[in-house]
Amino acid sequence: MNDVKLAVLGGEGTGKSALTVRFLTKRFIGEYASNFDSVYNKHMCLERKQLNLEIYDPCSQTQKAKFSLTSELHWADGFVIVYDISDRSSFAFAKALIYRIRAPQTSHCKRAVESAVFLVGNKRDLCHVREVGWEEGQKLALDNRCQFCELSAAEQSLEVEMMFSRIIRDILINVKLKEKRRPSGSKSMAKLINNVFGKRRKSV
Numbered sequence: 001m002n003d004v005k006l007a008v009l010g011g012e013g014t015g016k017s018a019l020t021v022r023f024l025t026k027r028f029i030g031e032y033a034s035n036f037d038s039v040y041n042k043h044m045c046l047e048r049k050q051l052n053l054e055i056y057d058p059c060s061q062t063q064k065a066k067f068s069l070t071s072e073l074h075w076a077d078g079f080v081i082v083y084d085i086s087d088r089s090s091f092a093f094a095k096a097l098i099y100r101i102r103a104p105q106t107s108h109c110k111r112a113v114e115s116a117v118f119l120v121g122n123k124r125d126l127c128h129v130r131e132v133g134w135e136e137g138q139k140l141a142l143d144n145r146c147q148f149c150e151l152s153a154a155e156q157s158l159e160v161e162m163m164f165s166r167i168i169r170d171i172l173i174n175v176k177l178k179e180k181r182r183p184s185g186s187k188s189m190a191k192l193i194n195n196v197f198g199k200r201r202k203s204v
């Protein structure tokens with residue numbers, strides 16, 4: 001069983017809970033009690049793999065107080081960064097979060113620098129009052145090795161599901177790559193023994 005830990009971060013009122021609840025229940029609930037952090041658990045099957053998914057949906061109030069994100073950077077395997085396309089300040093906040101995750105000198109966490117990040121422009125149904133262009137979101141994502149989409153948690157259940165599936169798939173690919181790069185304990189021990197005895201045999 002693979003454990004996948006996902007943190008949904010972004011400015012206040014951007015729709016983090018709406019997206020998370022839409023993914024978990026397929027329903028849109030207009031208002032959420034959001035004065036506490038939540039961690040949701042979901043067992044799911046993706047590409048014939050059983051997963052134990054944990055989604056962290058922080059309360060914006062507590063988030064503001066600890067912008068350092070240190071614990072989230074160490075905890076999460078991937079991040080969904082949400083902004084509201086009708087609110088430019090939420091885009092600036094999303095940008096700061098991405099820089100925080102990607103910058104090795106500030107994140108102090110190599111794992112986070114390499115982790116999967118999905119930038120989401122939410123509230124696409126409000127495009128008549130749009131303040132952030134699609135191209136701006138796309139550029140920010142491209143420049144920082146993130147996936148990107150615009151969607152509406154209010155109106156698009158399938159798109160929300162696809163977005164979460166894509167980031168979970170990316171996380172699983174990252175895990176596989178790391179496993180490939182790191183030789184297993186028994187293999188490296190065999191290599192060590194081989195080196196020692198190989199050298200001795202040569203000198204006899």
Ligand SMILES: Nc1nc2c(ncn2[C@@H]2O[C@H](COP(=O)(O)OP(=O)(O)OP(=O)(O)O)[C@@H](O)[C@H]2O)c(=O)[nH]1
Pocket residue numbers: 010011012013014015016017018019029030031032034058059060061122123124125126151152153154155
């Ligand atoms: N029009 C529209 N409204 C949305 C959408 N998603 C969320 N909302 C609304 O935006 C408001 C904030 O949504 P939340 O899901 O509570 O946002 P949040 O980021 O979790 O909020 P905090 O945790 O308080 O920062 C609510 O009134 C939602 O109904 C969307 O796609 N379209």
